[in-house]
Amino acid sequence: PETILVQELANRMAERVADVVKSLMKMGVMATMNQSIDADTAELVIEEFGHKVVRVSDADVEQVIDMIEDAPESLRSRPPIITIMGHVDHGKTSLLDAIRKTSVVSGEAGGITQHIGAYQVTTDTGAVLSFLDTPGHAAFTSMRARGANVTDIVVLVVSAEDAVMPQTIEAINHAKAAKVPMIVAINKIDRPDANPQKVRTDLLQHEVVVEAMSGDVQDVEVSALTGQGLDQLLEAIALQAEILELKANPDRSAMGAVIEAKLDVGRGPVATVLVQNGTLRKGDIFVVGEQWGKVRALINDKGERVDEAGPSVPVEVLGLNGTPEAGDVLNVVDTEAQAREIADYRLQASKDKRAAAGAATTLEQLMAKA
């Protein structure tokens, strides 16, 4: 059965651990802060404290607890997080580059040097958009599998020359599985043999009905080369974001997802984290997957040191004790002791899981031999 440490449950709810222990006692469950309880009991406790539980799946109680809802009045709008997907060579990178060049922020910065795999763009109309540099379809899926559903909108890039190709279909399936709305960018419209209508009819076969075909998926003809249609694409994204009414609570302790992580020779373990809720600050103590740390420095997408990062803001985080994995969830906690405890607990849990998996294989092998 899936379990959670009492201490961690308290952290996730931002309640005192003593109160959680007391509440458990009332239910007849005797557990200390270092003991774990099952998902159903955890759910009862969460409700007891007046938090709402959204059960994603029975499988992962930690995921369930990450979904504790903020009070409606604490929520503020946040920028959308956009992932660009599509078939190889259809122009994903070119489109991203073109967007950054037309955007106010990168224009002001004077360069388009990309420091981290995610960045923010401010459009001419003042909308702030967070882009994830195309993580590849496999990475998208594995992040989802690890519980980090970070994307709000998928921009599907389809070349007007080639129309729908195998990886286009893959991307459609990923977006559908993640229930993320799509915007179709029909790229390379500048090419003499461009046939945007073929893209639209091809998409019909995959149950993507674009607006030009009387459907509800926005489609925009663009050229990363000439810049044609880029403003319309950004408008389409901003419109879709408005419909989604994306909100977060900037006043709670931060929760985020690791986009990528590496061991840097000079700086030690570095993780690019997309803050999903709350505000991450210098000095915050956190646990991230099986690692923990204390924020030594935060570096934004322009390579500048910042003191804090709010919802939908991507930042590089320094001060980790080890290198986490892409898709790991970061949670700020109160003390180093807590952080260490949770990280150790997770490490042990995953060791146990691996051992169990190993045992199962051995058993299977034995059966096969018998």
Ligand code: GTP
């Ligand atoms: P992968 O990352 O390899 O999957 O490719 P990608 O989808 O990022 O495509 P990329 O941006 O690298 O573009 C592939 C080729 O198409 C490059 O030679 C680009 O210059 C060209 N290209 C991209 N967009 C356009 C466009 O709008 N018009 C024209 N004419 N060429 C384009």
Ligand code: MG
């Ligand atoms: Mg590329």
